[in-house]
Amino acid sequence: MRAQHLLDAIGGEGSVTSSGLLTSITEVVNLWLGGSCPMVLAEFVASAPLTPLLKPDKGIRPIAVGGIWRRLVSKVAMKKVGKEMTQYLGDYQFVVGMPNGAEAVLHSANRFLNSFHADGSLALLTVDFSNAFNTVDRTAFLQEVHQRCPSIYRWVQFLYAQPARLYVGNKCIGATTGVQQGDPLGPLLFALALHPLILRVQNHCKLPFHAWYLDDRTIIGNTSEVAKALDIINEEGPSLGLYLNIKKTEVYWPTCDGQKVQDGLFPRGIGRPENGVKLLGGAVSRDPSFIGELAGRRASGAVDLMKLLPCLRDPQCELLLLRSCMGVAKLLFGLRTCQSHLMEDAVSRFDDGLRKAIEDIVVGGGPFFGDLQWRLASLPMRLGGLGLFSARDVGAYAFVASRAQSWELQDHILRNGGVVGLDPDYQQALERLNVSLPDLDIGGFSNKDTAPSKPQKTLANALFSKIAQSLGEAFDLSPRQKAVVSEGSPCSGIFDRYPD
Numbered sequence: 239m240r241a242q243h244l245l246d247a248i249g250g251e252g253s254v255t256s257s258g259l260l261t262s263i264t265e266v267v268n269l270w271l272g273g274s275c276p277m278v279l280a281e282f283v284a285s286a287p288l289t290p291l292l293k294p295d296k297g298i299r300p301i302a303v304g305g306i307w308r309r310l311v312s313k314v315a316m317k318k319v320g321k322e323m324t325q326y327l328g329d330y331q332f333v334v335g336m337p338n339g340a341e342a343v344l345h346s347a348n349r350f351l352n353s354f355h356a357d358g359s360l361a362l363l364t365v366d367f368s369n370a371f372n373t374v375d376r377t378a379f380l381q382e383v384h385q386r387c388p389s390i391y392r393w394v395q396f397l398y399a400q401p402a403r404l405y406v407g408n409k410c411i412g413a414t415t416g417v418q419q420g421d422p423l424g425p426l427l428f429a430l431a432l433h434p435l436i437l438r439v440q441n442h443c444k445l446p447f448h449a450w451y452l453d454d455r456t457i458i459g460n461t462s463e464v465a466k467a468l469d470i471i472n473e474e475g476p477s478l479g480l481y482l483n484i485k486k487t488e489v490y491w492p493t494c495d496g497q498k499v500q501d502g503l504f505p506r507g508i509g510r511p512e513n514g515v516k517l518l519g520g521a522v523s524r525d526p527s528f529i530g531e532l533a534g535r536r537a538s539g540a541v542d543l544m545k546l547l548p549c550l551r552d553p554q555c556e557l558l559l560l561r562s563c564m565g566v567a568k569l570l571f572g573l574r575t576c577q578s579h580l581m582e583d584a585v586s587r588f589d590d591g592l593r594k595a596i597e598d599i600v601v602g603g604g605p606f607f608g609d610l611q612w613r614l615a616s617l618p619m620r621l622g623g624l625g626l627f628s629a630r631d632v633g634a635y636a637f638v639a640s641r642a643q644s645w646e647l648q649d650h651i652l653r654n655g656g657v658v659g660l661d662p663d664y665q666q667a668l669e670r671l672n673v674s675l676p677d678l679d680i681g682g683f684s685n686k687d688t689a690p691s692k693p694q695k696t697l698a699n700a701l702f703s704k705i706a707q708s709l710g711e712a713f714d715l716s717p718r719q720k721a722v723v724s725e726g727s728p729c730s731g732i733f734d735r736y737p738d
Contacts, residue, residue: 239306263310270311271318273392277400283308284402286418288411300372302404302418311393312422319387323426326386330436331429331450332647342644343449344520344575346651347456350447351492352661355524358495361461362447362522364515365471366486370453371428372416375479379417379431386430394423415479428452431478438474443467446655453480454518458655461497464489465504472505484508490515492524520575533572533584537629540568541591553599557624560595566627574640577667578633585629592616596626610713613705621706622719631705634674635697637667638683642693645686660684675700 247259269275275283286302293299303309324335332339347362354360367373376398384391401412417424429452439457440448443466447458457467472482488509489498497503498510514523521529543564547556566573569588572581596615597607616631617623641648641664672680678700682688690696709715 241306241309244306244310266307267311267314270307270396271315271390271393273396275396277396280396280400281403284397284400285404286402286420287405290406299419300404301420303420304418308397309422312397315390315393316422316426319390319426323387323430327429327433328650330440330448331433331452332651333451334426334429336647338640338644339647340451340518341571341575341640342647342651343451343456344518344522345641345644346449346648346655346657347447347458347517347522348663349648349657349661350458350652350655351522351524352663353655353657355492358491358493359460359497360458360491361464361498362490362515363457363464363468364488364490364517365455365457365468366483367453367475367480368483370480371419371424372413373479373481374416374428374431375477376415376417378478379427382430382433383427390423394427397421397423398427425452432480435471435474435478435480439467439470442470447652449651451518456517456522461495461503468504488515490522519571526580529576529580530583533569533576533581534587536572537569537581537584537588537591540564540588543568544591544595547595548598556595556599560592560599561625565592566629566632569629570632570636573629573633573636575637577637577663577670578630579670581629581633585633588629592626592628596624610715613709613713614719617706618702621702631701635671635694635701638664638671638680639694639697641667642683642686642689645689649686671697675704677704 244263248263284304286304286308289301289303291299291301304312320335327334328336332343336342351362380391380395380398383394398417401414402418404411404413404418417427421427432450432453436448436450439445443459443463445457445459445463445467447456449456457464459467468482468487475482484505484507486509487505488511489504490511491498513525513528514521516522516532521532523529544560547560547564550556550559566588569584572584578585593612596612597603600611600615601607614622615624615626616628617625618627619625668680668683671683672678675697678697682690683693710720
């Protein structure tokens, strides 16, 4: 059974049994949350097929997607305790119930770096655990659930107190450790298991910057305090099933007073990058070449993926994939967390690949696809386009939108860091935005109290309105094209990807 089956039965056209069915579903959910599901069914309810996904480092990320009933009950459980757990975890963990948490952490780290890059006594530490989600000790998070959110304890115990069957093809694996990546409760359970360790680090070390996003963690402070924090993590992590991967753990700062290179302060084999670190898929660096190289690799990967689309031999499927997950979505996080002028080569490379992919879909590589067709295709659908946005267009506003959208959360992350006011990156981004949109009053974006409540939509609407209005000047449009452009409104699904 799939989720769509329940949706069709409850709200489908001509559904005369929806009220009774909804009542029955509610009763089942309450029974399972209350621990009334027979234990003999536990290993079957908790079972799931495994989908192995290839990680950037060529490792495997096993995604387990359980049955519809398990996911439904877990979503209800998450809804029940979500707000309370966000308050409990929200000082140092920025994933549970926090939209744009990854962007806020990355922006905050770069703001801190911009403010104190000349202080050679500081160090930035990124910690990596080996296979953390699959090895975290179940006893640890079961104890935390029992203490912090007892209302869902019986359900979590039902799922994780005994081995679960995970299916890979025709083979079955018994899982006894970790949380399932794909479980709606997975991030919360992992965060709860980790939180006592985080609090111990914070209580024993003076750290002006301490932020975690699941198993991605960033610590900044005096070098000796950062080294002490790493020792605590290394010593106490194994009791939670978390083992330090020292080869992927890195210590970085652009200046050095000599302390960071002292023998014995940090473990042998720890990474010591000189130009920046990769964090949450983005860059923490002041080196344009480091940022550009990271963005370039991501753009090249996206273009290589787009080149495989013709293998489908189905233009409609190719178009849907390109719009939903293989187009600018591949570059969007980078555009929102880095100034576009630092990604110029990556943006050009991506847009060239996107244009070629659209051309193959629309005209099969034949003639009649010029600059006008490319410009129209990259417009929102309500403006007569295909909704296949170019990275250059999105890059004009994405960074400012993200900074404004996560401003309050950034200030919370930086509350002990002494970072105040506008940093140079954001000021430069506002200046470039003003060049792109000279008729838009962007003064409100200089203060979090006056920034628009929906910055992404505000800026995107302004940009695409300007582009649409200038089409008649740059190209010879047909009457039909003029009508579509003049009557449409710049709105599309890309805004739903990062809702305000």
